[in-house]
Amino acid sequence: MSSILTNNSAMVALQTLKTINNDLSKTQDMISTGKAIGSAKDNAAVWSIATKMSSDANMFNTISDELGVGKATVDVALAGIDQLTGTLDEIEALAVSGKSEGADFTKINEQIEALKEKMDSVVTNSQFNGINLLNDTVDGTSASLNIASSVVRATPGGDSTVDTIEVSATNLSGAGVNNVTFTPLDGTSTTADTVIGEIQAMRTAVLTAGADLGAKSAQIGDQMKFVSAMGDALKAGISVMTDANMEEASAKLQALQVQQQLATQSLSIANQAPQNILSLFR
Incomplete structure (x- = not known):
């Protein structure tokens, strides 16, 4: 039955x-943004997971920067350790020469004092951005430096926390390396041996500090590699969940454009149906 009030064919075509x-x-939005899941309305579950993972990825980027600063701080302290060990070698050589009765002890003592002042300066100035790991405190108050090292999520969808790497101050001043005075050489083997003993005690403290800082530097370097890999993995995971398959989207776009043209023609034909009723009254 044909009706001039209701055009079922046109409604279906519309x-x-x-x-x-x-x-x-x-599909056009997908192609223009490159995202298959761009908002919660596209897929709430996937969007929620991807948003949290994106937040973690951004945190890993920040942590990577913090680790870089932390490693630089430790490496500056290690550079100071190298200077201290070299200077101690020089002082020890002078102390050994002080065993000779014909040595100029006044000059030797002046040289030792100058080198000791150099050591004090190294300990005081081996700092990065105000952080000095060779002192008794890293910043005047804290006994250790905490460096952000990783992001941890205890449960799926749970809150994230940040782990840290703790680097303790080596306290070379407390270990008898900084701001101390060597026994003056006076031409006797006893005083020379005393100075050599003082140097060896200092060297033990410096080498212990260097070993601790070296281990922390290696740990931070390894963590930097891990954080970089984690950040890349998170970005890849987010991409898999949310990015559009551009080849598929392109093919779908062309198919839909054809379907749109056909549907438009179908609607046009359906809209002409009521006109055919007029022929019944001619």
């Missing part, structure tokens, strides 16, 4: 065209 236009709009 609904089909609306559906195609809606799919076409989504």
